[in-house]
Structure formats: structure tokens, C-alpha cells
Amino acid sequence: MSDIVEQGAVISGIGMSRIGRKTGIAGLDLTAESSAVAIADAGLTPADIDGIATMGDTPIPDAAAHFGIEHSWTGGGMGRWGLLSPVVEAFGAVGRGEARHVLVYRTVKMMGGSVMPAAGAAGAAGAAGAAGEATAPRVARPAEERGTVMGDVPRLLAAHAYSAANWLALHARRHMHLYGTTKEQLGWLALNSRRNAALNPRAAYRDPLTMDDYLSARLISDPFGLLDCDVPVDGSVAFVVSTADAAADCDHPVRVAACGGSDGFGGWDQRPDYPKMASTDAAAEMWSRTDLKPDDVDLAELYDGFTFLTFAWLEALGFCGDGEAGPFVEGAARIALDGQLPLNTYGGQLSAGRMHGYWVLHEACLQLRGEAGERQVQRRDVAVASNGGGPIAGCILLTR
Numbered sequence: 001m002s003d004i005v006e007q008g009a010v011i012s013g014i015g016m017s018r019i020g021r022k023t024g025i026a027g028l029d030l031t032a033e034s035s036a037v038a039i040a041d042a043g044l045t046p047a048d049i050d051g052i053a054t055m056g057d058t059p060i061p062d063a064a065a066h067f068g069i070e071h072s073w074t075g076g077g078m079g080r081w082g083l084l085s086p087v088v089e090a091f092g093a094v095g096r097g098e099a100r101h102v103l104v105y106r107t108v109k110m111m112g113g114s115v116m117p118a119a120g121a122a123g124a125a126g127a128a129g130a131a132g133e134a135t136a137p138r139v140a141r142p143a144e145e146r147g148t149v150m151g152d153v154p155r156l157l158a159a160h161a162y163s164a165a166n167w168l169a170l171h172a173r174r175h176m177h178l179y180g181t182t183k184e185q186l187g188w189l190a191l192n193s194r195r196n197a198a199l200n201p202r203a204a205y206r207d208p209l210t211m212d213d214y215l216s217a218r219l220i221s222d223p224f225g226l227l228d229c230d231v232p233v234d235g236s237v238a239f240v241v242s243t244a245d246a247a248a249d250c251d252h253p254v255r256v257a258a259c260g261g262s263d264g265f266g267g268w269d270q271r272p273d274y275p276k277m278a279s280t281d282a283a284a285e286m287w288s289r290t291d292l293k294p295d296d297v298d299l300a301e302l303y304d305g306f307t308f309l310t311f312a313w314l315e316a317l318g319f320c321g322d323g324e325a326g327p328f329v330e331g332a333a334r335i336a337l338d339g340q341l342p343l344n345t346y347g348g349q350l351s352a353g354r355m356h357g358y359w360v361l362h363e364a365c366l367q368l369r370g371e372a373g374e375r376q377v378q379r380r381d382v383a384v385a386s387n388g389g390g391p392i393a394g395c396i397l398l399t400r
Helices: 027-041 060-067 085-095 121-126 153-158 164-179 183-197 211-215 244-249 278-288 307-316 325-332 348-352 358-368
Strands: 009-016 051-054 073-076 101-108 219-221 235-243 254-261 299-301 382-389 392-399
Touching (some): 009 085, 009 358, 051 060, 183 211, 235 244, 254 358, 278 307, 278 382, 278 392, 299 358, 358 382, 358 392
Antiparallel strands (some): 009 235, 254 392
């Protein structure tokens, strides 16, 4: 067995609930919909599930009671892999033999009901062993320079920077200053996402989008306009994570090649290599755990809570050099469904809807399985999925 513990796991089933804006559907009902689909998709019944993990939305006891699941392992909360921490923890659990089939779900509600647990240094450190011991190299810094994952938020709030839109706009503006990145280049991401969303019947927004539409959108936090920001939705996504030896019994297992996370070094804006983010460290750790390289990746489903986050991931993962994300996406030919690196093939959070990185992972699995319909890409052996930005980030490399 590999000493990269996540390689002992497969994603054996995927599921998604109804997705919509202000649906009024109860969170438990959405969780039940996505989870039932995922369990059936894995060829299992609730009686086969012996682990559950989530991000703190529908409580685990409620989900377990709904399905009659008797579980011996639980996981969840924000760890060093960001919002996808429960998924990576499940990889570790099955890889170490602590569970055989783990149900992982994330349920969000536009009008409340989705809990975002606070992330701190202790929480990140406590989860550090779940996917193995290897970590990316780190240059030691004095404690007062490092900060903690969210410990600098009070300082940002005191400066009247009240949301992640403000904090990440600072990164984007710095990137523009250093590298000549343009607003229009950010816009190509939004246009590519909308073009892909038009082929996705679940997407929140499917109408055509032009560059003029993008540039004239209401300003949110310079340089971000409304169309640089993700779309809140109601919905739920679920996965079944199983032991690798269960793959023979699955119709369409997706194999886990490597994962990477970050300890939040530098907080939101105190890294010595600012405007780089935790995505840099997460990507480095992921690549250190596999023989695969960026050139081996056929498609990328990268977090786009704001357009610039995807730029950060493109550079962190080595698909282009520092400062080169703008030219890389310009014209959206390289990132089209038939391009060099198909990107956010389902429409991303910018057009399909904000599912906190879980739709990103769902789409990566769907593409690797060859089940994405009109938006299916041709090359589909290796995919990467990512979530987060600032000091919170995680990424997963998958193969079919």
C-alpha cells in the first residue's frame, strides 16, 4: 500500500440536490436529496455507510437519523485543506482503515442555515495528519510576522475592509501593479464560465454574457464588479469516499492521486511573497505527493469565489508562471472546453452557483467519468480541483 494515504481512497459515488436561488427548501431535505443520489451512485445502501463528514451545515446526527446510518467514524469542520477538509479527512480515514465507506456532504442556503466554522491555527494543526505526514517546505518566520489563519481579520475590519471581497481585491490590485494584469483579463474568466454554464441545466445563470456586460457591472470592491463575484444558491453536494479495494465493485470510481493543504502562513496579507496566497503552499504540497506534473492535467476545476482566486490557482498549480495568468486566459481559447486546459467546465461559482468548492469537485468527477453531457471534454485522464484563497486553501488531484 502506498505511504501516500489518500491513494488508498476512491470517490465511489457523487450526488447533487436541486439547485436554485431562494428555494425555501429545508437544509435537511437538500442534504437527503444529494446523499441519497451519492449512495445509490456508489452502488451502496445506507447500511453500508460507516462514516460521515460535513462542513457543519446539516448536523451529522440529523443526516444519520434520516438514513438510519450507524457510523463509527465522523469528521468535518475547517482544517488545513479549507472547505474540502471533510473530503480529505475521509480519504485519510478509509486509507488508514478507520472506515470503509464515508458519506461527505455540503449543504448551503442563501438565507442562512449554512455554518462556516471559524478557522484558526489550532484547527488547522489538528487536522494536519489526516492525509499523511508530508508537507511542503516552509521558511521559518518570527511568530509576529506569520499571523494565524484568521487572526488578522480584526486588523482588516478596523481598516474598514469588511469582507473577503475587500481583502482579495487588494491581492488583485497588487497583481495588476506588479504584472500589468487587466480588468479585461479577469473578465475572460467570467465569460468562459458563462459560456460553459449555458451547457449546464443546473446553473443559476445561463444567459449569454459579453465583455461590455462584464465591464459595466456594478462595482463591488475595486477592481471587482458584480460579475467577478460568485452567485449564492441553495443546494447540496454529496460524495461517497470508499477504500481503493472497493473500486472493483464500483461502476465509475475516481481515484485520488494526491492532496495538498496549507497552514495559513502569512494570514490574509502578511506573506513575504504577497500577493501569493495559501494556494501556493497547497499546490506545492500536492505536487510533492505524486509523480504527475502540471502538463499531465487534462482539465481544471478551480475555485472562483472571485475571479482573481482562479488566477492565483492557475499560477500556484504551475499552469503558467507568476504574473502570467492574465495572458493565459485572455481570449478564453486556452481555457475553453476544447482548449489546452478546459477550466471550470460547469460554469464555476461565477455562473453556476456557490457551493464552497463542492460543485468544483463534483464536476471534476463527472468529467473524469465521461458523464458531463454537452460540456464533456475529450481528454479526461487527470483532473485537479481546488478550493479557497487567502490563507485557506486545498487542492486534490484525481485520475480515472
